[in-house]
Amino acid sequence: MGERRIEHPVFAALYDRVMPDRFLVGPHREYLAADVSGRVLDLGAGTGAMIPYAADAGDADLEYHAVEPDPNMRRRAAGTADRSDMQVHLRDARAESLPYADDAFDVVLSSLVFCTIADPDAALEEVARVLQPGGELRFLEHIRDNGWRARAQDRLNPLWERAAAGCQLNRETVERFVGYDAFDVLEIERTGVGLFPATPVVRGRLRQQRDLSLSIGR
Numbered sequence: 001m002g003e004r005r006i007e008h009p010v011f012a013a014l015y016d017r018v019m020p021d022r023f024l025v026g027p028h029r030e031y032l033a034a035d036v037s038g039r040v041l042d043l044g045a046g047t048g049a050m051i052p053y054a055a056d057a058g059d060a061d062l063e064y065h066a067v068e069p070d071p072n073m074r075r076r077a078a079g080t081a082d083r084s085d086m087q088v089h090l091r092d093a094r095a096e097s098l099p100y101a102d103d104a105f106d107v108v109l110s111s112l113v114f115c116t117i118a119d120p121d122a123a124l125e126e127v128a129r130v131l132q133p134g135g136e137l138r139f140l141e142h143i144r145d146n147g148w149r150a151r152a153q154d155r156l157n158p159l160w161e162r163a164a165a166g167c168q169l170n171r172e173t174v175e176r177f178v179g180y181d182a183f184d185v186l187e188i189e190r191t192g193v194g195l196f197p198a199t200p201v202v203r204g205r206l207r208q209q210r211d212l213s214l215s216i217g218r
Ligand SMILES: C[S@@+](CC[C@H](N)C(=O)[O-])C[C@H]1O[C@@H](n2cnc3c(N)ncnc32)[C@H](O)[C@@H]1O
Pocket: 006, 043, 044, 045, 046, 047, 048, 049, 050, 067, 068, 069, 070, 073, 093, 094, 095, 096, 110, 111, 112, 113, 116, 117, 118, 119
């Protein structure tokens, strides 16, 4: 059976209008893009919101790649790339099955994507595979909260995922990242941005730390 298509035209059309990007998320996008160099992969690029930040912060040897499976988003990302002065190699692909060789990237950027990826464990394995040892996964993600907020997120989630193109309110993404032994944690911090129920929003950096050839049989 084929994979279900990822196509959310209304979500894609509204995305840039509802994201309070410049004032709230902007500083965190700057954090993700800070001093990026080498081969960089933007996972689930959406409308290309990370592109201007990488174009500003990246050095001369930056080679920017992006994957985005939704054609409505991808078209917008291509437009964002055209308006930037940076070449962007944009492909139709999913995080669970990345069309790149092992050790292909120095940095993978994931901003607000692990909430939506259908199989986040498979995606994390793919990120570890395409990152070279010493490479970084830099992320900005909203996660499941604690206490009554978490319970409210669990209840709201069926409705939310329909309205927000498959986004899950209650993913335990930090636990997933920290528990994955291909990565060392460099930094994880809670930000003050976001509106409930898509809070808290965390950001951080993980370093690919091992030779994956040793992991056969994981
Ligand atoms: C909330 S948007 C975030 C877009 C962008 N990264 C940003 O920071 O604004 C989530 C994006 O992930 C994409 N997406 C959904 N499933 C995916 C998958 N399996 N692999 C990669 N991207 C996926 C969606 O199409 C959407 O563009």
